[in-house]
Amino acid sequence: MTSANKPVRAARYGMTIDVDRCNGCGACMVACAVENNVPPAHEGATDRKGLTWIRVYKVDNGAEYPDRRTAFVPVMCQHCGNETPCVHVCPQQAVDIDPATGVVGEMPQRCLGCRYCMAACPYHARYFNWWDPAWPAGMEKSLNPGVSSRMRGVVEKCNFCHGRWHAAKEAAAAAGKPATEPVDYTPACVEACPAGAIHFGDLNDPASVVAKEAAETASFRLLEKLNTQPKIYYRSRKDWVRQIAAAPRPGAEKEKYRG
Amino acid sequence: MFAGGSAVGVLFTPAPWRLITDTALWSENWPGIPAPPRGEIRARFTNCSLCTAGCAVRARCVGDQPVELAGVAGHPLSRGVLCPFGIVGHHLPFLPARLQSGPVPQAAAAVADGIAKCGPAEFVATLDLRPGRTASWTYRRAMKAIPNGRYLAPSAYTQAAVDLSKARTVLSFGVPVLDGWGTPGNVIAARAGFRLIQVEAVESRTASMADRWLRVRPGSGDALAQALAGRIPHSAAADATGLTIPEIDALANELEQSGPVLVLGSSQLASTGGTVVARRDTPVPDEWNQSAPVTELASLPDRSIRVLLIDESMPGGYLSWNTIAHKLVADNPVVVTFASSREGYARHANYALPVAVYPEVAADIPTAIDSVAAAFRISAPLVAPPPGTVSPEAFVAAAARLAIGDTLRERADAIHKSARGTLFTPADGKSQAVKNVTADDFWKALNAGGCWIDQPAAKATAARLTFAALAQQPVEEAELPLAIVLARELAPGLPLLSKVYQESNLRLAPGRVALHPACGLEDGSRAVFETLLGKCAAGVTLDPGIPPGIVLVSASPALLDLSGDGARAKVVRA
Amino acid sequence: MKRSIPFLAGLAVALGAGWLAFPRVLYRSSPQPVNFSHKIHADKAGAKCEDCHAFRDDGTFAGLPTLDKCAGCHAAPMGTTAAEKSFIDDFVTPNREPRWASYARQPENVSFSHAAHVKRAKLACAACHGNTGAGNAPRPYQIDRISGYSRDIWKTPGMAHGMKMADCVDCHRRQGLEHSCLDCHK
8 A cells, every 4th residue: 555564575375276186066155154254145145146256167168068067166266466356446445456475355344235336347257245144043153253344335345365364374373473564374275175176376386386386388368468467377277278267257158259 | 724623633533543443343343244252172973863963073062052063083984074965064053944843743743643543554753864763763662662652663684794904806786885775884994895886877976986897778787687696597687787798797707706795776785705794773661672573665565554653853854655545544544754954755644853963962873784893872951941842752752651761861771780881982082881881971971972881792604685576667767858866965054065065066965956067947037847757947057077868856745755766767857 | 694593403413323322323332241341360369461362383362262261260269359250150150161252353254364464474462452461350341233243443532553454554554565466365
């Protein structure tokens, strides 16, 4: 925010996702909802009006049996690093990029609900609270104290589990570690994936697993031609999956990308 | 002028500025948005009892309330994995359809009455939908204590276990190997070692991740199995399944060349090369061996059960009601069900009694099918159950006038006495031999999420598929144009599963049917699902991946009452 | 001069109402459940802040102590004050948690780490909470009728600064530690 800040060793938190290992179980989706106090669906919610900070899309190569091949692609906020679209358009400055971590942080408390960011996001990774959150009777006891709830009328999205990041920072402070060091923590989706398909870490740290995997030639990002420089790297040995990643949206029917 | 003076004056007091800030702060306190409870964060360990995988769970608790669940890294069986149902298992107490109260004394009286009135050719039966638990032994002892007692359990491969690490090829007839079968962590760990061939009518998640998916007509898996076993010619199987003869020839060849082979069917196993093993049972106290054997429901004569006690307290098991209904006596049978939900047998039973659920109650979890050695683990209670719940084990024992103690403790002591096996403790991630642990420490460790694993003394068995005559396809095809394919989701109703059901189209929610868009219905509409056994309402999802002529039924008890794999149905607008 | 009298009168009335009457109306006094004396505990029991307001092993701050901390010493009366007696009668014996009102209570969306401020920045407790330890009775808790927060979130005499976001941001700006919203919000 201000240029008079003390220098910190800037991290760039990112993920690598092995599409070939994802079996579409949805464990990441429910673990994210548990960690971030995302409420269960309202009666009127559909896949267009739901709150799924991470969403697994089923994609296929368009052929018929027996040549049909299917894959599952988890998509969450890509934490764009270059000219982040949502940060640009927000009239409230309700979303910002943290220079110390690269995380694009959403502030539902500042949001006024214009949904301009939802239109700007090319990955459809932002979700609007069409209704007040409602949990079945008694379930409020099981909410996570590390994350605050949102009311209706605001936009929310993946923040790389900022609740867990706060806890990790606090533990590091209590253990006497210097503030300039980026902390090690695991977001809920990464921890929950039964196949271990998602890895999380500091892309700026050449020794980290994500930095090494992101540098592989088999790694690609979604909609690379938009040059948003997202921090989520996908890996797959299947060419048709890479082609879909260049398409407008995973799961969209038969849209050819021109250019 | 006075007003002007006061207007100017007010600006020099804190009043307007504070009011602005306070109003802003007030607007943030939106009514109805809950604040999460605060308190000390603790880790507590337990085991998940939603299915027989019994995966180890590390629960992050605020005070005593579990807030978030995760697997236990390094666990020898579950390998740190929790499936999507296990991750939200701690919400089971809050199911909207939860049964909260029931007529317990009236049910006890009716059961006592029924037992007294039981005729010579009539039975008192307990139907245990999750056999193999310690409570299952109590039911067997109780049924032995009653003169006409019978212990019923769904048929399953109880003694046999599967050794995935030995298999080079797995041939699965519709079994969801990669989506909730066995112990998910173990399947994932063994996955690279075998080639999976999935034989299924629709492209399930397992079929899409398998090395080879063979699309067959619904209900024709049996024909393929018989052809591979050499009992019918490949051409007959090709006719029934829709595969080509060369495809079947190639498959038979592959099974011969790429052994050891494991064959998985919905109710049977077959193997070569030691992939199916006979597993030693978890020890029980000697006195318990005086107990009723397992009887199959189908073996009882029609109209012979006078009192039926159904334990459906554990998720997953449900037999369609019509397989049960005609076994009950015609005049006033007494049916008591122990259930956590109103949606199962509570719709049919005379008395539906509420039970405690995971994680409110201590219960042991039977060994999973893919564990070569027997395992004993307890799902430890993390929170208190609501008032009014009843223990099915205590109720049935009381009805049989069988005096029981703390059966879990007795079982643990029997295991400890056998001095076999190892104890894994999740808190430190270590395993140690049981004989190095005292009985008290063993019990304490089991109640803190520990896991006992037997020494594998597994002897390979060459299990072979047994075949009944091939089922005839029901005749009225014009009236019931769709073939049913059943999909079972594990624990319906968990609120946050809406993420994968309603708020995305990743999974099909129980109580919904999926059809090809050519069916003419609208996506998301309500429809009437009808079979030879009756009709009920179902929600419709359109999916171009489902071949026309097939309806994929995501099983809820209501739909299971009407359908079975390969049966026929029709779905029309409501 | 005469013409300005109504103006000055209005001015005076507004100033009086705003400075004197307004706080009385806006704030409601809410007494703490126990008339707790920090001074007695510091002097007689030799207690320091961290004896009761401690850090847990995982680095989180325990905040206001729970009943078991107090009951550890006060299972039976240790002195002769009426306050202690009513504490034992009302809370220790029936095992009921006192519902303390927290002067520094922050909105739900704030994530404040005591570890970062006390252990890393080495701030003294009094720097933010004032000289609470010297008090013989709890400060009167005045709850704002509109917002529901304590009057203490505004800087009051004796406090180094208030407890609102602007106060936190001031200090962070001076220290050069202002990176992103999610540093402090959850």
